[in-house]
Amino acid sequence: MAAIVVCGGGVVGLCAGLMLAEDGHEVTVLEPDAADPPGTPREAWDGWRRAGVAQFRQPHNLLPRFRQVVDRELPGLTERLADGGCVRVDYLESLPPSIEDRAPRPGDDRFRFVTGRRPVSEAVVAAAAAEHPGLSVRRGVRVAGLVAGPSALPGVPHVAGVRTGTGEEVAADLVVDATGRRSPSAGWLAELAARPAGAESQSSGFVYYTRYFTGPEQPRRTGPQLAPVGSISLITLGGDNDTWSVTVFGPTRDAPLKALREAATFDRVVGACPRQAHWLDGRPITGVLAMAGGLDRYRRLVVDDVPVVTGFVAVGDAWACTNPSAGRGISVGALHAQLLRAAVRSSLDDPGELARAFDEATEREVTPFYRGQLAADRARIAEMDALRAGHEPPPPDPVRAGLLAAALHDADAYRALLETVTCLALPDEVLTRPGMAERLAAHAGEPPSRTHGPDRARLLDLLAG
Structure with a gap:
């Protein structure tokens, strides 16, 4: 069995640590934020501060793929999340009214899951980690760099541990970077004179405005979780312990949207969206929380089939x-951790093969989610920009538009769309299933779903008050 260090104690880092510890490895998680989780998950929202996670109080969702992964790899975690107050969700309860065939299908339970606010969900996972005998979580310990060991491949640096901010060296057979969106590991690798990783980075181009609410029951869903409404989009998410959130987002360059920082303006805009207005029918428990500055970033630690480094991998947002x-x-981070567990099982004794095996699994199973989201974002930004300027939006991707149109009327096409949205399957997988092409062809050329909410002129009036 190996000594493994996980850098970062967020949900993905803890899940990776738990999976590896379940296989008998000695796992140490190093988390720079010093604050311990509160005594109970229900106290996490008010009592836990995570300065190193900018999005800690922004909306999060634990999709069906997360439940699928943890039910297989970490049995009992779903029940612990539910016991901590996370809400149970079934996306099939909000079938579009235009679908006449409402009969259940075998396997429909794959769309059921539990979800909650990030502090509460992370507190539950942290409690599970604290109880595992093979896992140690050290909080208040910042990783400052990597410790080099003898090379496993000619000319390729090998990582044999980490160096903390106090100068302590922690030896490891494998170091896992789970430090998230702000990962400093590019600098760590540069200090080892590693070849540059394959990398790309650009601003995501969006700004988000969110309010949280509480009430005696969750709002009834009458539209998609993520809904385009002209030059803005809305996100409505159920939460834990009788809470939920509403988010309005748009391009960072859309200056009038800054008015959404005011609660009254936020409420006016959401109140003008008929499928989301009733989500305001609760007691607000926050003001408007704004977030911008997000990145679309991707790194690959195997270039031209040669690892940039061995003894070191990146998972979740630290990867892309x-x-x-x-x-x-x-x-996606939990799926990535699951793939790491499999690679460690098969190739731990061969650092070069472990790096290649994990890279191949990542590119096959996870990178398509990154590429697909990037394409969808670029298309949505272009559409928003056109509507803001009063121009006709560019035509949508015909395949995606066909699936969306079919999903409004065909129960199986709707399930296929849900599988892609919830990370249960990749688009290419569902689109090549027998009969799917015929289902899409039956609705080819149908107009897109009507926007339910204000057009640009009305939005500007609402923002101006």
Whole structure:
């Protein structure tokens, strides 16, 4: 068995640590934020501060793929989340009214999951980690760099541990970077004279405005979780312990949207959207929380089939991150951790093979989610920009538009769309299933779903008050 260090104690880092500890490895999680989780998950929202996680109080979602992964890899965690107050969700309860065939299908339970606010969900996972005998979480310990060991491949640096901010060296057979969107590991690798990783980075181009509410029951969903409404989009998410959130987002360059920082303006805009207005029918428990500055970033630690480094891998947002509007980050991160567990099982004794095996699995199973989100974001930004300027939006991707049109009327096409949205399957997988092409062809050329909410002129009036 190996000594493994996980850098970062967020949900993905803790899940990775738990999975590896379940296989008998000695796992140490190093988390720079010193504050311990509160005594109970219900206290986490008010009592836990995570300065190192800018999005800690922004909306998060634990999609069905997260439940699928943890039910297989970490049995009992879903029940612990529910016991901590996370809400149970079934996306099939909000079938579009235009679908006449409402009969259940075998396997429909795959769309059921539990979700909650990030502090509460993370507190539950942290409690599970604290109880595992093979896992140690050290809080208030910042990783400052990597410790080099003898090379496993000619000319390729090998990592044999980490160096903390106090100068302590922690030896490891494998170091896992789970430090999230702000990962400093590019600098760590440069200090080892590693070849540059394959990398790309650009601003996501969006700004988000969110309010949280509480009430005796969750709002009834009458539209999609992520809904385009002209030159803005809205996100409505159920939360834990009788809470929920509403988010309005748009391009960072859309200056009038800054008025959404005012609660009254936020409420006016959401109140003008008929499918989301009733989500305001609760007691606000926050003001408007704004977030911008997100990155679309991707790194690959195997270049031309040669690892940049051995003894070191990156998972979740430390590997790649996008605009968070789809709520996929934790779910994709859990999938990535599952793939790491499999690679460690098969190739721990061969650092070069471990690096290649994990890279191949990542590119096959996870990178398509990154690429797909990037394409969707660029298309949505172009559409928003055109509507803001009073121009006709560019035509949508015909395949995606076909699936969206079919999903409004065909129960199986709707389930296929849900599988892609919830990370249960990749678009290419569902689109090549027998009969799917015929389902899409039956609705080819149908107009897109009507926007339910204010047009640009009305939005500007609402923003101006």
